[in-house]
Amino acid sequence: MWKKIVLGVLAAILVISGIGLFLASNYFYGVAIARNDKGFLDETAAITVKDEEEREQIRIEREEWLTTVGYEDLFMNSRDGLQLHGIYIPGNDLNVDNVTVVLAHGYSGNAKGMISFAQYYHSRYGYNILMPDDRGHGESEGDYIGMGWPDRIDYLDWISKMIDQNGKDSQIIVHGVSMGGATVAMLSGETLPEQVKFLVEDCGYTSAWDIFEYQLNDLYSLPAFPILNATSVMTKIRAGYLFDEASAVEQVKKATLPMIFVHGSDDTFVPTEMVYQLYDAAPVEKELLIVEGAQHGNAFSVDQTGTYKQLINTYIQDYIDHRGQM
Template sequence: MKKIRWKKVIVLLVAFFVIFQIAGSFFFYNLAIKRGPKDFLTGNVDLKVSAETMDVFLNGDWIDWVEQQEFEEMHMPSRDGVDLTGYYLAAKQPTDKLVILTHGYLGHAKQMGLYGQYYHEELGYNIFMPNARGHGKSGGDYYGFGWPDRLDVMDWTKLLVGEMGTHTQVIYHGLSMGAATVLMASGENLPKQVKAIIADSPYQSVYQLFAYQLDRMFHLPAFPLLDNMSLLTSARAGYSLKEADALSAVQRATVPILYIHGNADTFVPTEMTKELFEKTKSDAELFLVDDANHGEAFVMEQEAYKRKVVEFLETHWSTSNLPIDLSR
């Protein structure tokens, strides 16, 4: 009788474990991957920034600048049929320089106007800001966390080069998820017009990011829950959490990469960027900002940030026709 009871207990425990894994996979897929509001990030201490930074994010003059510009709204179907949108703004003076600015998780294209204003007004660039799939006016019922988006940004590049001319010279500048996106693209056969990448606050892989957050927010181990969620993500969104891997991509990179990260980032640990930098095959530089949390570096050390971008471009790429003043 005791053996029978123990067998029942074991069967019940196994059944409970399986049900928990299945339910957990759907719960976390809906929580993080499925398109929609993400209330769990509201009030997240890891995303807390300084009052100065928050004021710039919410009330900075870049917001008025964005509203005053006459952006051309562009549309493009993705390779798997998702309608993508983006915003193009020509430089004031003709130039072959183009920066493609990729936003973060739950953001939208025009939020990159914080950086677009600098590139357009001070460096004289043409700028393009795409909405990632699942964000803004772009279609899609899931978030790609950079993996399908890496192909989208490459296709946007080809579309823009087709309109602007093959002489166009392109920089990718991404923030957070947008940074991971352009790093994942770095491992692909990039259009020859892409000359440099700037990655601000990137993560290594989606699996590693989720493992870190799963432990930090829910005190749960990654295995086997994330592995099961990865199978669900593959079935529903077309990619697995482990293949969405920037660390692997940068080991195949052929264009120079500037990494930027805040030393006080607790949402995406600074160590992730340090390892990305160390493993990058192409020329790479690392710029760390003390006391800056996630995505806060540009606001906290704006002049140093701008100066580093310019120095990086001057070192690794011909920028002779840019109106740059390094004395600022």
């Protein structure tokens, strides 16, 4: 009799625990992976958030710049049938070397969030610019965030599209920030066309698992097990990938192209220590830049020494085939 009661209680506990774990994983999937407003990003002290008026002013200035230089909306279908959108800005007379810079935006961002980089590459070098909206972002289809893993294949296809559009003599630079940095790192482990010359990885994470484990502890004071394990399985079911599968550090181990690694010294959203793991794992020509005082995603604007831009220029001089004078 007592044995049956104990077994019944244990079974009830297991069922309740299972339901609770399912609900928790579904909740965290909605918070972290599902396509929706990520309001928690505005509330974390780890990211410098501009007020609404300042953001609107920046939006207006970006739109004005795009209109001034001229741009084209590009579309392509992903290998799993999503329509993806990108903004393409043709180069100018300075672009004698037929270079295109592909810019990868961050988590919950969009193509236009990379305009400060586009302005630099376009005004300084005259390069063509492609700014894709990742799946689940901006004007691209998709109801989930890929954390760089499916996106690496999307960027591979965007690169192919640029080569088809601009010719076999194209030369391509890929530069990503935050999740875009992780995307670039994940892309680095793929077989890339010979037209890709070098990669810039800025404040990316080592893997989706690592960054979610860090954030789960930082934002909720919770351990990874069992919630992160369950959410990873939920993500596999609904989005097609596991968190530990989406590993930038494992992909970087297979890299073959020169890379620049950048991170802010004061980044507490994607901890600075992660860049050292990425840098150490890369078996390629590489440079590491830690920008003093920079928080998450603002190393380019905070760098008062100009070292960030100097590194880019050095790589352009060293790895771009120069067919004329800049």
